[in-house]
Amino acid sequence: MNTNENTILDKPMTSKDLVTDQDVRWCPGCGDYSILKQVQTVLPELGLKREEIVFISGIGCSSRFPYYMETFGMHSIHGRATAIASGLKASRPELSVWIITGDGDALSIGGNHFIHLLRRNFDVNILLFNNQIYGLTKGQYSPTSEEGKITKSTPFGSLDHPFNPLALSMGADATFVARSMDRDPVHLKEMLRRTHKHKGASFLEIYQNCNVFNDGAFFIYTDKETKKLETLMVEHGKPLIFGDKNEKGIRLDGYAPVIVDLADGNSTNDLWIHDEKDRLKAEILTRFFDNPINENHMPRVFGVIYSEDRPCYEEMLVNQIADTISKRGNGNLDALLKGKESWVIS
Amino acid sequence: MAEKKELLEEVTIRFAGDSGDGMQLTGMQFTNTTALFGNDLSTFPDYPAEIRAPQGTLAGVSGFQIHFGSIDIHTPGDECDVLVAMNAAALKANIRLLKQGGIIIANTDGFDTKNLRLSGYGEENNPLTNGTLEKYHLYQFDITKLTRNSLTESGLTTKEIDRSKNMFILGFIYWMYNRPIENSINFLNEKFSKKQDILDSNIKVLKAGYHFGETTETFMTRYDVKKAKMVPGAYRNIMGNQATAYAMIAASQKAGVNLFYGTYPITPASDILHELSKQKVFGVKTFQAEDEIAAICSAIGASFGGSFGTTASSGPGIALKTEAMGLAVNLELPLLIINVQRGGPSTGLPTKTEQSDLLQAIYGRNGEAPIPVIAASSPGDCFGAAYAACRIALEHMTPVILLTDGYIATGAEPWQYPTAESLPPIHVQFEKPKTNAEEKFLPYKRDEKLSRPWAIPGTKGLEHRIGGLEKQHETGNISYDPENHEFMVKMRAAKVDKIADYIPLQKLDSGNEKAKVLVLGWGSTYGSIKTGLIQARAEGCDVSHAHLRYVFPFPKNLESILKNFDTVLIPEMNNGQLIKLIRDQFLIPAIGLNKIKGLPFNASEIKDKVVELSK
Numbered sequence: 001m002n003t004n005e006n007t008i009l010d011k012p013m014t015s016k017d018l019v020t021d022q023d024v025r026w027c028p029g030c031g032d033y034s035i036l037k038q039v040q041t042v043l044p045e046l047g048l049k050r051e052e053i054v055f056i057s058g059i060g061c062s063s064r065f066p067y068y069m070e071t072f073g074m075h076s077i078h079g080r081a082t083a084i085a086s087g088l089k090a091s092r093p094e095l096s097v098w099i100i101t102g103d104g105d106a107l108s109i110g111g112n113h114f115i116h117l118l119r120r121n122f123d124v125n126i127l128l129f130n131n132q133i134y135g136l137t138k139g140q141y142s143p144t145s146e147e148g149k150i151t152k153s154t155p156f157g158s159l160d161h162p163f164n165p166l167a168l169s170m171g172a173d174a175t176f177v178a179r180s181m182d183r184d185p186v187h188l189k190e191m192l193r194r195t196h197k198h199k200g201a202s203f204l205e206i207y208q209n210c211n212v213f214n215d216g217a218f219f220i221y222t223d224k225e226t227k228k229l230e231t232l233m234v235e236h237g238k239p240l241i242f243g244d245k246n247e248k249g250i251r252l253d254g255y256a257p258v259i260v261d262l263a264d265g266n267s268t269n270d271l272w273i274h275d276e277k278d279r280l281k282a283e284i285l286t287r288f289f290d291n292p293i294n295e296n297h298m299p300r301v302f303g304v305i306y307s308e309d310r311p312c313y314e315e316m317l318v319n320q321i322a323d324t325i326s327k328r329g330n331g332n333l334d335a336l337l338k339g340k341e342s343w344v345i346s
Numbered sequence: 347m348a349e350k351k352e353l354l355e356e357v358t359i360r361f362a363g364d365s366g367d368g369m370q371l372t373g374m375q376f377t378n379t380t381a382l383f384g385n386d387l388s389t390f391p392d393y394p395a396e397i398r399a400p401q402g403t404l405a406g407v408s409g410f411q412i413h414f415g416s417i418d419i420h421t422p423g424d425e426c427d428v429l430v431a432m433n434a435a436a437l438k439a440n441i442r443l444l445k446q447g448g449i450i451i452a453n454t455d456g457f458d459t460k461n462l463r464l465s466g467y468g469e470e471n472n473p474l475t476n477g478t479l480e481k482y483h484l485y486q487f488d489i490t491k492l493t494r495n496s497l498t499e500s501g502l503t504t505k506e507i508d509r510s511k512n513m514f515i516l517g518f519i520y521w522m523y524n525r526p527i528e529n530s531i532n533f534l535n536e537k538f539s540k541k542q543d544i545l546d547s548n549i550k551v552l553k554a555g556y557h558f559g560e561t562t563e564t565f566m567t568r569y570d571v572k573k574a575k576m577v578p579g580a581y582r583n584i585m586g587n588q589a590t591a592y593a594m595i596a597a598s599q600k601a602g603v604n605l606f607y608g609t610y611p612i613t614p615a616s617d618i619l620h621e622l623s624k625q626k627v628f629g630v631k632t633f634q635a636e637d638e639i640a641a642i643c644s645a646i647g648a649s650f651g652g653s654f655g656t657t658a659s660s661g662p663g664i665a666l667k668t669e670a671m672g673l674a675v676n677l678e679l680p681l682l683i684i685n686v687q688r689g690g691p692s693t694g695l696p697t698k699t700e701q702s703d704l705l706q707a708i709y710g711r712n713g714e715a716p717i718p719v720i721a722a723s724s725p726g727d728c729f730g731a732a733y734a735a736c737r738i739a740l741e742h743m744t745p746v747i748l749l750t751d752g753y754i755a756t757g758a759e760p761w762q763y764p765t766a767e768s769l770p771p772i773h774v775q776f777e778k779p780k781t782n783a784e785e786k787f788l789p790y791k792r793d794e795k796l797s798r799p800w801a802i803p804g805t806k807g808l809e810h811r812i813g814g815l816e817k818q819h820e821t822g823n824i825s826y827d828p829e830n831h832e833f834m835v836k837m838r839a840a841k842v843d844k845i846a847d848y849i850p851l852q853k854l855d856s857g858n859e860k861a862k863v864l865v866l867g868w869g870s871t872y873g874s875i876k877t878g879l880i881q882a883r884a885e886g887c888d889v890s891h892a893h894l895r896y897v898f899p900f901p902k903n904l905e906s907i908l909k910n911f912d913t914v915l916i917p918e919m920n921n922g923q924l925i926k927l928i929r930d931q932f933l934i935p936a937i938g939l940n941k942i943k944g945l946p947f948n949a950s951e952i953k954d955k956v957v958e959l960s961k
Binding site (some may be wrong): 317320333 | 595644670673779896
């Protein structure tokens with residue numbers, strides 16, 4: 001399965017070309033294997049040259065990812081992949097830059113760099129593997145863990161109110177917000193394609209199962225028995241429908257989302273039609289964040305929730321420089337060193 | 347009006363006023379004119395920490411000192427000959443710096459009851475009238491009123507008019523020292539090109555100040571300070587931060603790499619950002635990051651991509667960057683980290699100078715993480731030192747720390763500028779694409795300098811991963827092997843040590859090769875030591891001066907130099923840092939002279955200690 005040496009690609013990239021010679025060290029059963037597989041499957045389809053792809057990660061189980069991709073990659077420091085990637089993209093706008101991070105790496109120590117990258121809208125892809133736990137350090141709670149969670153560092157229950165990652169990203173004015181899951185390969189692949197295609201900072205939250213330290217955190221969304229009732233798969237232009245037999249729909253009553261039974265004579269025409277470009281409605285969708293044990297809870301949304309086009313930082317940076325040079329000409333080092341007022345002593 | 351003219355070899359003037367009085371501008375204008383006139387000079391801006399402390403208070407006093415002359419000038423002056431005091435607080439804060447018999451030029455309008463109270467003199471205690479200034483030559487004018495009188499028909503508001511007081515005093519001092527005002531008129535023309543009425547009024551006030559000298563009925567001496575005999579060449583005036591920025595541009599041009607500057611505003615380093623962000627014509631990409639850590643991380647990302655990643659800060663910001671510096675050590679990528687040192691610890695004294703981050707630069711990372719350290723010794727030397735730091739970073743694939751400090755970063759002096767052609771070349775070569783699949787690319791294979799190749803994304807066949815975890819020799823794969831780790835720690839140390847083979851040998855700045863005392867300095871103590879030793883030798887001392895630019899690794903011959911002297915004296919603006927390195931590495935009982943007052947050494951302080959040690 002592993003190729004043992006770098007292959008020089010005169011022919012188009014295949015998934016095999018993206019596999020490294022390093023043993024993959026994630027725990028057996030880890031959700032990361034699936035994500036790795038989908039990424040290796042999708043990348044060759046995107047029309048990129050392998051040498052133009054860079055993976056940058058922080059610290060965490062998620063962040064071992066670059067070692068398993070036969071591309072340029074950096075395993076950096078905790079929380080800082082976003083900052084490093086910003087500098088890389090700013091200086092090399094033509095590269096395809098992918099940031100691999102986790103719920104701790106991006107939303108705890110890395111929270112600050114995360115929101116700034118989103119507002120600057122560098123054209124990079126952020127894959128956040130959310131397993132709602134700190135896996136690599138063996139089981140402390142994370143900023144996305146639920147209240148009251150019993151973990152190594154919270155033996156009497158976590159006191160923290162968790163982040164809502166998608167709502168946070170909307171608050172930071174992200175131009176692309178999406179969610180998928182490790183256990184739906186077809187959906188994940190499609191989300192990866194959309195993430196790459198979007199020109200701007202693409203944020204994809206991926207629910208990932210840590211079977212050792214937080215097994216089952218997302219089973220309610222990924223298991224066959226509960227998935228159809230608990231997940232809302234949105235698609236642009238399609239009505240919001242879910243349920244075992246697609247019998248439930250969502251419409252807006254003013255700004256309040258209401259679940260309706262389509263069997264009760266409700267027409268799909270009355271339903272909320274998903275519009276990726278509608279920011280306010282997207283904000284509402286990110287707020288479908290209820291605890292499933294609550295009655296009348298909203299289903300969890302998956303898919304591309306929001307997508308807008310906004311100028312990208314690295315492009316504006318290049319343009320500003322090009323603009324200045326076209327007006328003033330290229331810099332002359334001798335003129336710079338001499339300055340405007342100089343004198344000669346003979 | 348009677349006028350006496352006196353010829354002087356050197357003069358030190360201190361302009362002092364409230365932060366809002368424009369004394370920095372006055373000082374800088376006088377500096378530029380004096381430089382163009384041909385004097386040697388050295389300046390010392392003395393800012394308060396707050397943007398606008400309450401008007402009239404001691405905390406709000408802003409000063410600018412310039413020492414200029416027809417002789418060699420190396421320091422801004424231990425004490426001043428002339429003190430311009432725009433208000434009572436300015437006088438109170440600075441009178442101790444004025445020499446006996448010195449000249450005070452006071453703005454009487456700044457000595458009203460309110461100012462007297464705020465300054466701490468007390469409302470009943472006006473120093474201008476109570477006789478306490480008898481041992482000085484006191485000249486007092488109502489500069490505010492004179493300024494207003496010259497602009498009665500300008501149509502400007504009183505507030506706008508009062509703001510140009512600094513032009514009045516500038517014009518007057520120009521008259522006093524026989525300087526031309528044209529240079530400042532050109533400056534005003536450029537600065538206010540779009541505001542005709544402000545432009546006209548400023549020029550009017552400048553001229554009024556000059557003519558006031560000519561027409562005042564006060565008996566005043568005018569002074570001539572002839573041009574200095576400087577080393578023949580082409581000169582310009584330069585400030586340290588400006589020189590640093592220029593060196594970064596020059597180095598990237600000579601090396602043929604793009605310059606990326608990721609940074610966060612912090613006193614006293616922000617001017618480097620201001621300068622570089624203006625230089626877009628050189629393709630410089632500046633990035634004001636969200637915090638200090640993002641600043642250095644963005645620079646690391648840029649270096650990974652094949653640009654020259656650079657960043658600058660001061661003490662507290664450098665502390666934040668520590669973890670990322672360790673990453674850069676492991677990644678072995680070119681990176682320039684500039685520390686414009688200021689008073690510490692913690693927030694410390696943001697606008698005061700110190701050189702107390704040396705040990706932080708040498709040791710301040712987790713694990714064994716050696717980084718070369720280079721220090722600049724004067725505003726002009728910021729160029730040479732920064733250029734050297736860039737060369738080492740780029741040619742040895744390593745982060746490098748450049749130490750300057752607030753004093754030379756904001757100070758100015760005439761600088762013999764180089765031509766682009768004369769600058770030493772910087773050799774950078776990216777790893778070429780692989781043409782065959784046989785040889786596996788080894789990202790950590792080392793050359794004769796023990797540096798690894800710079801293989802940048804976008805290069806076919808060189809795909810590899812690097813990171814902060816310990817890595818196997820040559821392959822760069824993660825390795826926890828015990829032998830490998832020890833090997834790699836020692837290899838990284840050897841790489842930095844080997845830089846000593848590529849830097850110049852240490853020379854003496856002055857004095858004999860063998861003598862009783864050697865003064866060993868680093869950083870901005872240069873001027874004070876140089877001047878102090880001239881004074882010491884005049885008193886019969888046999889003393890030499892060596893000044894380090896390369897602090898880590900040391901030049902190869904440093905030990906042999908030190909062993910030629912009975913006593914090694916190390917003056918530092920800290921509690922003893924270089925001295926620890928010297929003692930540790932060479933086992934000599936060096937003696938320290940420490941000043942930790944947020945102020946540079948006076949030449950006389952160095953002289954006194956040398957005289958004491960020479961007995």
